[in-house]
Amino acid sequence: MEAFTVHTGRAVPLRRSNVDTDQIIPAVWLKQVSRTGFEKGLFSAWREDPDFVLNDPAHQGASILLAGPDFGTGSSREHAVWALQQYGFRVVIAPRFGDIFRNNSTKMGLLPVVLPASVVEDLQSAVETDPALEITVDLRERRVSWAGRSAGFEIDDYTRWRLTEGLDDIGLTLRNADDIGAYENGRQPWLPTTV
Amino acid sequence: MGRTLAEKVWERHVVRRAEGEPDLLYIDLHLIHEVTSPQAFDGLRMAERPVRRPELTIATEDHNVPTVRGPIEDPVSRTQVETLRKNCAEFGIRLHPMGDAGQGVVHIIGPQFGLTQPGMTIVCGDSHTSTHGAFGGIAFGIGTSEVEHVLATQTLPAYRPRTMAVEVAGELPAGVTAKDLILAIIAKIGTGGGQGHIIEYRGEAIRGLSMEGRMTVCNMSIEAGARAGMIAPDETTFAYLKGRPHAPRGEMWDAAVEYWRSLATDEDAVFDTVVEVDASALTPFVTWGTNPGQGAPLGSSVPDPDDTGDPAAARRALEYMGLTAGTPLREVEVDTVFVGSCTNGRLEDLRAAADVLRGRRVVTRTLIVPGSMLVKLQAEQEGLHEVFRAAGAEWREAGCSMCLGMNPDTLAPGERSASTSNRNFEGRQGKGGRTHLVSPQVAAATAVTGKLTAPADLV
Incomplete structure (x- = not known):
């Protein structure tokens, strides 16, 4: 993952509420098995x-999307994030x-920034x-600045650290593989397996 | 202070907790399908990582599959399904491919096999994973990065969501279903109302629901913004599970039931948010707009956008849907009816549709799609397929079908459907397609008249 510290760019205003992930990238684009090429499907x-x-x-050339409330609802498709990034959005x-x-x-x-509706408008x-x-x-x-104004936003310390360092989540978890093994030894005996 | 059901299940699954970090949560069951997994397996290969617990993982083919017999015609869809087969073979994961007796929609087959049990954590790269919370576990949808994470570690780092109680008092009146109830709940709290929460559905009307009905309710939690919805396990849950292939047996069953009984929310537990709904006041409910929160009683009219909470969105929705404010919803003409999906593709749903269609004829294109091959078999053993065919409806093979436009079952531009699925988003069932979300009963009655109709309206 590419590290994110500070980004300066131009923006696109998208004045719509409830932009679900089916709008961000319609399902026909989800049939690809690769991780690239999704920018063509963005809001297609x-x-x-x-x-x-x-x-x-x-x-x-804008790299910041200014969206309405409830952006990215619906389907869990990560392809929506890939499409936004591959099109050139960072935030x-x-x-x-x-x-x-x-x-x-x-x-x-891809940095999701929550600001009050009045500030986004x-x-x-x-x-x-x-x-x-x-x-x-x-x-x-944790601050957005433009034209002499600025607004703070909240993001938890852990996620901020991971993003600013560009760290691989799986690698971080595998540092705790011993804890996972210990937990597995205490799982309830009736829990099902798929075999 | 007492704990909620969600808190109890969460705490039981914390592998590691450290100040300033998300909890590391153990995942008991990982469901996968062809759409959101290929890039995750690629990631494993690139990092030379194995699947940690293939025996806690199960795969099926559902989103892309055609619901008429025969191969997948679309080469891109076919490649995606073939990629899943290769990945499952390489990593040793049980797969139910097209044509297999165990194949079906991912959220139908987990419960059907008894793999979905109370107190478990269940994830899948699909937002309707919330379905499995009907058994009293924490079940939620994840993206492909997290699919890879679970494959590699059988865990996920996550912050515990806030808790929301949806208290449903009273009994559902005759002719009002679990689908009507959840559509009404979503209209009340909005598509973002449950954001950041796990919803626990509680109260007399919830206790009175079958497991199928509870799954319908929990399925659409994500449509209210909540990643997970759950219902405390009770005798209805145990009766559904007992004897299923992967349910515990003998002494293990007794031990499990004892534990499952302890999961119910304590009387002195406190929820972060409480929403109250009166079930006895509900009537059949349908959507008129382009998100599941834009719904109204069937007996009402298309609303004036200015009377809604978000007039700009409502105006856009009415334009897309080709509807005029003030039109009675019962006068909305429909071209196609779809009964199926992870929301309403179970045997009970098919029985309900068949009860309406028995001895009647449909006037719309009508697709009846069982949620799994087992549901199909059971329906045929009861003769439901004969009822559907006699009525002029199409009896199909199992799959996601007309819930989303990844397989041949789609809407043409401008075509209008009444659908038992879960999302009426713009273009989801095909570009320009218009969808009204309804219960199986309303879907079947609508197929008979060609207009949005409840069974009680039929002569």
Whole structure:
């Protein structure tokens, strides 16, 4: 996983609530067995509309998505995170995220930032007024800054440490393999196996 | 202070707890399918890691499979299924492939085999894993990175969610089902209302549900934003489990039941959030919009967006659905009816649909899709397939079918369905497709009239 410390970039405002992961990447794109090429599927149904905000030339190259409440609800497909990253997004800012999407994001190094709805709307308005506006997201300081303003956000220390170091979760867990073995020795005898 | 069901099950599975870190949680059962696992197996191979506990893992083919007999025509779908077969063979994981008597939708087969038991932790790369919480365990959907993590370590690092009680008082009136209840709950708390929580469904109406009904309720917890939903195990749970292939036997059964009884939430336990619902006031419930929270009683009308909590979203939804505010929901005309999915693809659901269709004819394209090959066999032993065929409905093979557009069962642009599945998202059943979520009973009655209809409306 690529480490995330500070990122500065331009943003796209997506003024819609309840953007579920079926919208982020429709199911037909999920048939691939590789981990690459999902950027073509990102919002693929909505991108057919020339007026869709991602098609606006003013927002080309943006790396921060300013989303509405309940972004990433629904299906657990991590492909939604891969599609956003492979399209070029490093950060999604929203008032609230679907739990599984948010979790998947932190496993992959896509930073989900929760800010109050009023602040996200201010950011969206600022970017609509000036698409070239640069926004800085500092994970170490847990702060988003733009045009002389800034807002703090919360993220737990452990996830922040893992993201800023770019650490592999499985490697971290396997450091505790002895604990797992000890736990397994105490499992209840009636628990089923699939064999 | 007492503990909740969720807290008891969670605490029993903590492998490691350290200040400032998420708990490391042991996973008792890992269900996998072809869509969310290939990249996880690739990750294992790249890091040269084995599957830690293949015997706590089970695989099935469900999302891509066609529900008419024959091979998978789409080469991309076929490759995905073949990749699962190769991975399971390489890593020693039990697989139920297409055509196998044990094959079916991943959330139907776990309970059917007795692999889903009270007090367990169960995960799957699928958000409807919440289904298994109906037995009193903690079951939740995960992404592919976490699938790889569980394959490699049989654990997951996780923070314990907050607890939410959904207290359902009173009895469900005749003709009102578990599906109507969960749709009404989601409409009440919203698609994000359960975010960060495990929901425990409680109260008289929940106790009165069959295991099938409880699975329908827990299945859609994710549609209320909660990763997991659960129901305390009781005599209904034990009766369902006893004698199933992987359920404990003899003295082990007695020991297990004694433990399972101890899991119920203590009387003095405190939930972080409490929501109250009066079951006796409910009527058949359907969705009108493009998320499962946009629902209303069948007897009402398409709402005015300005009367909803999110007018912009409601306006967008009505435009997509091709509906006008004020239209009675009973006048909405439907082209296709789908009975099936991990929400309503069990034997009890098929019986309910057959009871409505017996001696009647459908006027819509009507797909009846059993959730597993065993459900199919049992339904045929009862003659339900004859009822469906006599009514003009299509009797299919087991699979996810028209719940999501990964197999040939899809909607055409503008086509409208009444569906017993769980998501009415834009385009989920095919680009431009329009879906109303309903119970099996309402689905069957709708197939008879061609408009959203409850069985009680039929002459």
